[in-house]
Every structure is written in C-alpha cells, then in structure tokens.
Amino acid sequence: MKQALLIVDTQPSFPVPAEIVQGIGRLSAVIHSVATVERHDESITPFERQLGWKPSKDDVSLVAADxxxxxHGYLPPPAAIxxxxxxxxxxxxxxxxQAETCVLAAxxxxFDAGLQPTLLKWLAVGSSLDPSGDLGARLWAHHFGAVLSSPDQLGLG
Incomplete structure (x- = not known):
C-alpha cells in the first residue's frame, strides 16, 4: 500500500509533547511526508480579533518533512492537497x-479531494478543550472511518 504522511501544525506556537514530536519524526523518516505550519496573518484569518490568540508569524515545523x-487558518492550503x-x-x-480542529479540517x-485520510491517534494531540485528542478521534471515525491506534497497524513492515 502506497502511503504518505500529513503532519498538521506541529510547531512551537502549540504545546507539543516531546514524545509526539519524536514519534512523528521517526515515522517521517521512513515515509514520504508533508507538513503544514500555521502562521499568523490577521488580514487573512482573524485569530487575534476573534479569539484573542494568534500563532507566530515565523513558526517552523518541529518535524523534518519532505x-x-x-x-493561514484551519484548512491545509490547496497546494498541499x-x-x-x-x-x-x-x-x-x-x-x-489540534485533533478536533486543524487535524479534522485536514x-x-x-476526503473532499478523493483521498483516503487515516488518523494516527497516538500521534495526534487535541486542543486545550480536549488535550487527549479523543474528541477529534471520535469525530474522525464518524466522518472518515479510518483511525489507527498504534504503529503496528501501519503496514510498513
């Protein structure tokens, strides 16, 4: 099975547990990977005005990707899709x-592009609303079905 990895917003503006960064890094070293990085531009997405918060203007991915x-905003850019x-x-x-927001938006x-999105639950973190990511995983399973809960389900071996 041919697979690619999409790494969503794993960047300094968000609290990312070290074990998540390391786990994603190990996987991105063996599979073709794409990362998104959320950067702030209030003229595009009104994070500060509406939410009183904003990501950095110069964040970079904490994980190396191809x-x-x-x-800018919740959705991945069309070029990435x-x-x-x-x-x-x-x-x-x-x-x-942000399993229940940006990851779900991805x-x-x-899905809308005809691809088969599959959530890697052990490598997804939720927002401050649900740091466990369980809400995002439940929403993902409801909408797309495919949620993997451990690395042995990847079929890389």
Whole structure:
C-alpha cells in the first residue's frame, strides 16, 4: 500500500509533547511526508480579533518533512492537497496538533479531494478543550472511518 504522511501544525506556537514530536519524526523518516505550519496573518484569518490568540508569524515545523506548506487558518492550503493527490497514494496518514480542529479540517480537505485520510491517534494531540485528542478521534471515525491506534497497524513492515 502506497502511503504518505500529513503532519498538521506541529510547531512551537502549540504545546507539543516531546514524545509526539519524536514519534512523528521517526515515522517521517521512513515515509514520504508533508507538513503544514500555521502562521499568523490577521488580514487573512482573524485569530487575534476573534479569539484573542494568534500563532507566530515565523513558526517552523518541529518535524523534518519532505515538503512544508505554510497555511493561514484551519484548512491545509490547496497546494498541499494537490501535492498529496499528485503522489497517487492509497491513503494519507494524518497526525499533529489540534485533533478536533486543524487535524479534522485536514481530513475533510483530503476526503473532499478523493483521498483516503487515516488518523494516527497516538500521534495526534487535541486542543486545550480536549488535550487527549479523543474528541477529534471520535469525530474522525464518524466522518472518515479510518483511525489507527498504534504503529503496528501501519503496514510498513
């Protein structure tokens, strides 16, 4: 099975447990990977005005990836989705930060593009609303079905 990894917003602006960064890093070293990085531009996405919070204007990915795409807002940029579609993969493994918002938004974008998004629950962190990521995983399972709970389910061996 041909797979790619989408790493969502694993960056300094968000509290990312070291074990998540390390786990994603180990996986991105053995599978083609794409990362998104959320950067602040109030003229594009009104984070500060509406939420009183904003990501940095110069964050970088905490995990090395084959390609990095900058985004503004919850959705991955269309160029990232087009790039993943161009890889002709059987499924896109998704991990990262904000399981019930940005990670879920990536799932919708991938699904709408005809790709098969698959959440890696052990490598996904929720927001301050649900740091465990359980809410995001439940929403993901409801909308897309495919949630893996451990690395032995990846089929990489």
């Amino acid at each position: 390609r990095v795409f900058i985004k 087009d790039y993943l579609a161009g890889l002709k993969v059987d499924r896109v493994l998704v991990c990262g930060i 799932g919708f974008a991938l």
